[in-house]
Amino acid sequence: xxxxxxxxxxxxxxxxxxxxxxxxxxxxxxxxxxxxxxxxxxxxxxxxxxxxxxxxxxxxxxxxxxxxxxxxxxxxxxxxxxxxx
Amino acid sequence: xxxxxxxxxxxxxxxxxxxxxxxxxxxxxxxxxxxxxxxxxxxxxxxxxxxxxxxxxxxxxxxxxxxxxxxxxxxxxxxxxxxxxxxxxxxxxxxxxxxxxxxxxxxxxxxxxx
Numbered sequence: 001x002x003x004x005x006x007x008x009x010x011x012x013x014x015x016x017x018x019x020x021x022x023x024x025x026x027x028x029x030x031x032x033x034x035x036x037x038x039x040x041x042x043x044x045x046x047x048x049x050x051x052x053x054x055x056x057x058x059x060x061x062x063x064x065x066x067x068x069x070x071x072x073x074x075x076x077x078x079x080x081x082x083x084x085x
Numbered sequence: 086x087x088x089x090x091x092x093x094x095x096x097x098x099x100x101x102x103x104x105x106x107x108x109x110x111x112x113x114x115x116x117x118x119x120x121x122x123x124x125x126x127x128x129x130x131x132x133x134x135x136x137x138x139x140x141x142x143x144x145x146x147x148x149x150x151x152x153x154x155x156x157x158x159x160x161x162x163x164x165x166x167x168x169x170x171x172x173x174x175x176x177x178x179x180x181x182x183x184x185x186x187x188x189x190x191x192x193x194x195x196x197x198x199x
Contacts, residue, residue: 057152057155068162075172
């Protein structure tokens with residue numbers, strides 16, 4: 001059940017890669033990247049649960065903080081874009 | 086299979102269903118803001134349900150508390166990120182909604198700039 005859920009979330013993230021590639025504007029690409037980040041952190045939790053790697057929880061916490069700050073910096077950059085010319 | 090694992094699998098299955106709704110909405114919705122709606126609302130509850138299910142499945146005190154901390158962080162961070170993306174996208178006119186019946190935010194912006 002647990003590795004099945006992990007494979008299922010990898011397939012859902014591959015579905016989101018479609019929107020990441022064809023997205024007409026930058027907003028579509030940002031929200032697709034956000035979705036892929038959340039799905040990949042859940043996949044990392046499942047992998048740590050299946051192989052009994054307890055350290056994976058800390059890695060997932062750091063990864064979630066990092067991609068949240070990443071998305072926030074990207075959106076602030078596209079909002080105040082004329083400051084960086 | 087004990088009752089605790091059955092409850093955990095129910096949580097994980099509900100989260101997986103919401104994740105399917107997120108992916109299908111991200112691909113099939115016609116507009117930028119409807120896609121943002123799908124990601125902001127449904128992805129948050131999906132991640133929270135999956136992490137609560139894992140915390141019930143593990144059932145050790147400090148490990149479960151750490152996984153619940155991840156759940157709380159998703160509950161805070163994902164609406165903040167999508168709100169910031171939507172704000173940048175609307176204010177810089179990267180993508181505007183196709184058909185708008187009610188648009189209070191543009192009126193607010195015009196009043197603020199004058």
